[in-house]
Amino acid sequence: MNTPPSPSGAQRTDGSTVRIGALVPLTRPGWVEAGRHLLAGLELAVRDANDNGGIVGRPLELIVRDTAADPQRAMAAVDELADLGVAALAGEYHSVVARSVAARADALRLPFLCSSAVLDALTEQPTQWVARLAPAQSRGWRIYADFLLNAGHSRIAVAIAPSVYWASGVRILRDCLAPSGGSVVELDISALTAAQVCEQVVAHDATALLLLVGYPEPAVSIVRSVRSDPRLMQLMLGAPAGQPEFAEWASLLGVAGAAIPFLRYLPERFSPLGERVETALRERLAEAPSFVAFEGYDTIAVLADVLRSHGTDWARIAEAWPQVDVEGTRGRIRFARAPGISVWQWAWAPIQVVDRDPAEPERFRIRHAG
Template sequence: MGGLRIGVLAPLSRPGWVEAGQQLLGGMELAVREAEAAGGVDGRPVELLVRDTAADPQRAAAAVDELAALGVRAIAGEFHSVVARAAATRADRLGVPFLCSSAVLDALTDHPTELVARLAPAQSHGWRVYAEFLLAAGHRRVAVATQRGAYWESGARVLHERLAADGGGVVELDADPGTVGDALAASGASAVLLLTGFPDPAVPIVRAVRRDRRLAGVLIGAPAGQPEFAEWERLLGADAAGVPFLRHLPERLDPLGARVEAALREHLGTEPSFVAFEGWDTVTVLTAMASSGAADWSDVRVTGSRGPIRFERVPGIGVRQWAWAPVQVADRDPAAPGRWRVLHTG
């Protein structure tokens, strides 16, 4: 009897978000190591067949074709939403189950399907939580420095709808570090959100805003989660702190989560991000599904590192969704940038 072969997609080279890909893969590797130590899946080994997407949708789709031809039980992973959408669409077309670990774009597929499931909360849920944090903190007129793309445009729409419902509004600015200071000063916004790629242009925009005396009281936010990763602090130093972002973690980990956190820290050799937990939960779901003989995602019941996991049908979401993974708004403490502050939960 052969082993459980899982195809894995992750951004492991530029222009992909390499640190996120490494954390995602690290979480998966740890879960495999633990499954192997416990005897595998019904005595069978677990094997990860890893493919680097480099944040390229076409490359991801080609990898799905290759992995399906190799006979994997399921395909999992990916961090970038547009790339995950391409992978999910191709997997659905080929009839291969796909578990999306970390991407959040609501429209993960063009039509409803039972073959695709997702662990990360949908963007409409997570970014609404972020908008509620802004409102609670007194920010009703918010600027967004945004680039073109389905993910950023979808996020801006969620923010606009939620803020408008409370009498607020969103002003869109070009994501140009050279002009963002003047445009932000003229906008009257009390906060500016980075709906941009990382490190460019996000890092130079932060520097430009921090150094503009007119903008001393303006909050910088990054709902897409850029400040979660060590590279953010390495590049920005003291400017890295006080930038609220979304992460998919509970305010406090339960005993299982705390054990996984410690094991991830040892395995990765660095502080684990929420993406590493998503990787661990991904493999845990797939091995449990294989062990139990679950016929489809609706039969899955798993205790994950961040809470009990089951996949449901959610209005407006075409895939089976964990509704919902825990969401918090956090930032790096200005008094100690290596320390996190939880500002809001949802």
């Protein structure tokens, strides 16, 4: 393991550029489509920052490392990027990976602005070195639980894969549903086929099945099995983690992938900045940008503002989190200490429960907001 560099390690570059280390899942088993959108947002914001003079005349440079959803690979990348003298770390989508990145960044005293991961316990202990843009899982999944109850669903089945993130989600759902008499039954997909998941849903008389599983498989297979089972015609499928957000979902499932509500972090209407960025991201991606792309853009917008006002010294950047006041694509971004959250948190990004319209799967319907 490398020896932690000094908090001013970013000043070891030759001074020609200001570097930000970007951690993104770009290969399997990482969620590649999410990684592609996240990187598009990061890169667009770097371009915009440099078009506006960079960091006090110095160009901003993004150094990208693929995490492939592997915590060990991500931690090795953190060490490499620290040795390269980055001013800060940005990005990551997968919560379990981001938790490892946050722990290593905290140990190195290297600022990390987490773009997309939502796990509440991003670090074991409170830290000044890490901030986050995505809403904490407890907030988003509570809003999803409210949506379920309002829609009349209290007997919930979850098809679940072993994961700290999924287990945390189930605890949140149980805590939110229990006071209203709701229940959650877990169906371990490591021991069940997609057809057997359907059998279990029928046996438990569940009215909703949530997909807390990997994507594209086994999520796609479970959706196909449910949609083809005449006993489950009235069953609501849900995917709180956002699998149906991306275009690949619609291309794989078509209309079968519609009417599956998920969480996304976008406002009902964009500001002029959000509209401009949405247009630029659509051109860059050649498809509609997901909320993850906007998270990437906002990450660099915040870091560029901090670097302009506080320089590249790691300690000064970390001290600046509570002073941030930046116009983002989805609202004004300010960080605070939220109860139960160990990092500096944007409290809060807008949250919606959305699904694809069965009549037009390319169009999204807002089902609930919080």
